Amino acid sequence: MDALDVSRWQFGITTVYHFIFVPLTIGLAPLIAVMQTVWVATGNPAWYRLTKFFGKLFLINFAIGVATGIVQEFQFGMNWSEYSRFVGDIFGAPLAFEGLIAFFFESTFIGLWIFGWSRLPRLVHLACIWIVAFGVNASAYFIIAANSFMQHPVGAKFNPESGRAELIDFGALLTNNTAIWAFLHAITASLLTAGAFVAGISAWLMVRSHTRSEEAEARTMYRPATILGSFVALIAAVGLVATGDIQGKLMFVQQPMKMASAESLCHTETDPNFSILTVGTHNNCDSIIRVLEVPYVLPFLAESKFSGVTLQGVEDLQKQAEEKFGPGNYRPNLFVTYWAFRAMIGLLAVPVAFALLSLWLTRRGRIPDQRWYGTLGILTIPTPFLASSAGWVFTEMGRQPWVVVPNPTGDQMVRMTVQDGVSNHAAGTVLFSLGVFALLYGALAVVWFYLMRRYVTEGPLEHDSEPAPPAPPDKDDVAPLSFAY
Amino acid sequence: MPLHELWFYLIAVLFLGFLVLEGFDFGVGMLMAPLGSRGDGDPDDRRRAVLNTIGPVWDANEVWLITAGAAMFAAFPNWYATLFSALYLPLLAILFGMILRIVGIEWRGKINDPHWRRWADIGIALGSWLPAILWGVAFAILLRGLPIDADGQAQTSIGDVLSPYTLLGGLATASLFAFYGSVFIALKTSGAIHEDAFRFGRLLSIPVIVLAGGFGLWTQLAYGKPWTWLALGVAVVALLAAVALVWQKTREGWAFASTVVVVAAVAVLIFGSMYPNLLPSTLNPDWSVTVENGSSTPYTLRIMTWASLALLPLVLTYQGWTYWVFRNRISVDAIPASIGLSRRPS
Numbered sequence: 001m002d003a004l005d006v007s008r009w010q011f012g013i014t015t016v017y018h019f020i021f022v023p024l025t026i027g028l029a030p031l032i033a034v035m036q037t038v039w040v041a042t043g044n045p046a047w048y049r050l051t052k053f054f055g056k057l058f059l060i061n062f063a064i065g066v067a068t069g070i071v072q073e074f075q076f077g078m079n080w081s082e083y084s085r086f087v088g089d090i091f092g093a094p095l096a097f098e099g100l101i102a103f104f105f106e107s108t109f110i111g112l113w114i115f116g117w118s119r120l121p122r123l124v125h126l127a128c129i130w131i132v133a134f135g136v137n138a139s140a141y142f143i144i145a146a147n148s149f150m151q152h153p154v155g156a157k158f159n160p161e162s163g164r165a166e167l168i169d170f171g172a173l174l175t176n177n178t179a180i181w182a183f184l185h186a187i188t189a190s191l192l193t194a195g196a197f198v199a200g201i202s203a204w205l206m207v208r209s210h211t212r213s214e215e216a217e218a219r220t221m222y223r224p225a226t227i228l229g230s231f232v233a234l235i236a237a238v239g240l241v242a243t244g245d246i247q248g249k250l251m252f253v254q255q256p257m258k259m260a261s262a263e264s265l266c267h268t269e270t271d272p273n274f275s276i277l278t279v280g281t282h283n284n285c286d287s288i289i290r291v292l293e294v295p296y297v298l299p300f301l302a303e304s305k306f307s308g309v310t311l312q313g314v315e316d317l318q319k320q321a322e323e324k325f326g327p328g329n330y331r332p333n334l335f336v337t338y339w340a341f342r343a344m345i346g347l348l349a350v351p352v353a354f355a356l357l358s359l360w361l362t363r364r365g366r367i368p369d370q371r372w373y374g375t376l377g378i379l380t381i382p383t384p385f386l387a388s389s390a391g392w393v394f395t396e397m398g399r400q401p402w403v404v405v406p407n408p409t410g411d412q413m414v415r416m417t418v419q420d421g422v423s424n425h426a427a428g429t430v431l432f433s434l435g436v437f438a439l440l441y442g443a444l445a446v447v448w449f450y451l452m453r454r455y456v457t458e459g460p461l462e463h464d465s466e467p468a469p470p471a472p473p474d475k476d477d478v479a480p481l482s483f484a485y
Numbered sequence: 486m487p488l489h490e491l492w493f494y495l496i497a498v499l500f501l502g503f504l505v506l507e508g509f510d511f512g513v514g515m516l517m518a519p520l521g522s523r524g525d526g527d528p529d530d531r532r533r534a535v536l537n538t539i540g541p542v543w544d545a546n547e548v549w550l551i552t553a554g555a556a557m558f559a560a561f562p563n564w565y566a567t568l569f570s571a572l573y574l575p576l577l578a579i580l581f582g583m584i585l586r587i588v589g590i591e592w593r594g595k596i597n598d599p600h601w602r603r604w605a606d607i608g609i610a611l612g613s614w615l616p617a618i619l620w621g622v623a624f625a626i627l628l629r630g631l632p633i634d635a636d637g638q639a640q641t642s643i644g645d646v647l648s649p650y651t652l653l654g655g656l657a658t659a660s661l662f663a664f665y666g667s668v669f670i671a672l673k674t675s676g677a678i679h680e681d682a683f684r685f686g687r688l689l690s691i692p693v694i695v696l697a698g699g700f701g702l703w704t705q706l707a708y709g710k711p712w713t714w715l716a717l718g719v720a721v722v723a724l725l726a727a728v729a730l731v732w733q734k735t736r737e738g739w740a741f742a743s744t745v746v747v748v749a750a751v752a753v754l755i756f757g758s759m760y761p762n763l764l765p766s767t768l769n770p771d772w773s774v775t776v777e778n779g780s781s782t783p784y785t786l787r788i789m790t791w792a793s794l795a796l797l798p799l800v801l802t803y804q805g806w807t808y809w810v811f812r813n814r815i816s817v818d819a820i821p822a823s824i825g826l827s828r829r830p831s
Contacts, residue, residue: 063590076565078570078577081567090785097792099548100793100796108544111541112541112807112810119810167788424570455595
């Protein structure tokens with residue numbers, strides 16, 4: 001392994017790891033804001049307890065998302081300095097906007113929310129969590145706008161004098177159609193994640209309540225929360241499919257190589273079948289045996305038509321790329337893109353099925369008591385997380401070997417391969433840092449899981465059942481703060 | 486004023502914000518264990534009282550660093566790329582520390598158990614000491630320079646990172662932040678902790694004068710400009726004033742304000758001495774990264790300028806409001822019982 005491989009592994013591992021926690025933060029913040037709003041509007045203490053309960057889980061998760069996020073910003077300069085030099089004029093601005101607009105908001109108002117329960121008037125305190133929800137979502141927008149420049153560079157041109165890409169249209173960068181649809185796709189995925197999280201945990205607690213004679217809790221808290229989570233998950237799933245479809249259609253035009261490799265479509269074909277299962281090593285087009293496929297799907301995915309669609313294959317795109325950009329291997333890893341794409345789509349079925357089942361079992365005031373249903377709720381929770389990871393692995397591995405994929409209709413010189421973007425480090429140096437991150441992140445994951453599990457199994461706490469009245473800060477002390485360190 | 490010059494000042498302002506705000510956060514983290522371990526009151530309540538002085542604000546304070554880093558990337562990509570890749574291992578250590586600090590602070594109270602808290606405290610201490618020292622080292626390196634070659638690549642050796650000057654820089658920021666933290670704790674607490682914070686401030690007053698003063702003087706003599714004598718002078722006078730107030734154990738508000746001036750003046754001294762270099766080359770001055778050759782295009786800088794001018798005042802307003810909301814002093818007696826769960830279900 002050389003420094004490039006190790007750097008790619010490090011970026012992949014730290015980024016996928018970071019994005020395990022982020023979707024929950026993005027999706028759960030608005031859900032908690034909704035819970036708190038219901039409490040403020042109705043005065044129903046059940047929603048106060050739900051706010052507090054999911055609020056604690058949110059904060060445990062928020063900490064690790066923030067901690068691993070800092071690494072991301074530093075890593076561009078540390079490991080990808082040639083890339084940073086080449087695109088800094090364009091890529092840095094959305095990151096700076098993310099700091100100015102998103103991070104300041106979310107970090108300031110999360111502090112106010114944690115410590116402000118008995119300090120701020122109720123409506124002001126409620127506004128804090130809504131601002132946090134805005135902040136985390138705004139942050140997703142700017143970072144995805146930056147990422148979308150790597151997938152589909154717009155608003156930039158190459159300056160031969162300075163030898164780097166330069167920004168010519170910031171508006172175009174922010175309204176990049178790839179960015180808008182990828183953002184909506186990530187947001188709906190996050191809402192699905194959070195919806196399944198709320199529904200799964202609440203379902204499990206609801207089933208457990210039967211053995212603990214907590215019928216009141218089940219009726220007032222767990223059942224409504226299960227229904228809320230299920231509805232959010234279902235609506236998000238619809239949005240996820242719609243945005244994914246639009247994004248896919250864009251990618252057939254903007255990054256045909258990525259989509260061809262997602263289908264293991266080696267040779268240009270008219271009306272190719274959609275492959276459900278193939279065997280072979282996939283990195284070699286000749287070894288692929290297509291086992292199961294269905295017609296009509298792929299043309300529809302590409303152009304919303306059932307026939308008359310010609311899709312380019314990997315080998316033909318490879319020839320075109322060599323003619324355009326010189327000799328080299330322009331194929332992504334077919335095995336990874338093919339299976340990551342299928343994992344992302346396939347895993348969606350689990351939360352959707354669980355949400356439908358939940359709505360059925362809770363119909364007309366029912367409080368389900370089937371043990372298997374509670375277990376299913378817990379087992380559903382990881383699937384949207386895995387789907388998000390698979391989606392990012394697909395989209396980032398699918399742009400290889402490029403770090404900035406040339407835009408077919410843009411300035412062809414605005415392009416860079418990962419090989420040209422990497423910093424000039426010894427492989428051992430990067431291997432060392434990768435080891436440090438792996439150990440640290442591994443340990444943090446264990447602690448995170450332990451804390452989440454501990455707080456979930458404990459359920460909503462007694463001392464969170466009575467909201468403390470807001471006290472003006474006139475006394476020389478701290479009022480009891482339920483979230484204080 | 487040309488925009489790349491303006492952006493040098495704006496990044497200096499962002500780093501100044503980071504040092505002024507995060508400086509006392511680091512100091513509080515550095516002093517949490519020693520202040521908590523002896524004195525009146527339950528040791529754990531003392532630690533919690535200390536930690537809660539920065540509780541609602543530390544996270545937002547840290548965003549000044551994130552934004553400064555992103556602004557470096559956006560406004561001076563060459564600076565960001567050269568510096569961050571050249572200081573690979575020191576930055577790794579800073580990241581390691583910051584990650585530990587974040588999870589240490591956030592997860593500390595989640596489990597009500599002495600062993601659990603001890604681990605969190607180790608994370609908070611490491612995560613405060615490491616960056617407090619390493620940022621001083623990093624700023625000293627920014628002034629001293631790195632062996633940047635004609636291609637803008639720097640092959641950093643251990644001697645570039647650890648020299649007498651950079652080590653003094655690390656000790657200077659560490660002692661300054663620890664002193665700053667003690668003054669902040671004195672300002673934000675009452676009762677036993679308040680008194681003990683003054684005691685720590687006294688203990689730290691000689692080290693901070695010698696180390697921070699020495700670093701300031703070395704910086705001025707080696708890299709300063711005539712006008713930066715003024716910044717150094719302000720820093721020294723303000724530091725002496727802060728130390729005098731700490732010795733009198735009164736007017737911690739003024740002592741805090743003086744220390745803010747010290748930290749700000751040190752930032753002015755560092756960035757004033759740096760200009761127009763961003764990162765000097767020790768091999769050939771022509772290969773230095775400068776405000777001229779390191780910057781983004783005027784178009785990018787113009788967009789960033791409008792965004793910052795519109796948003797920074799807003800940020801300052803609501804961040805300032807947070808300090809107003811949580812303006813109360815904290816005392817050990819008022820620390821409520823831990824609401825963390827036990828390690829295992831009972």
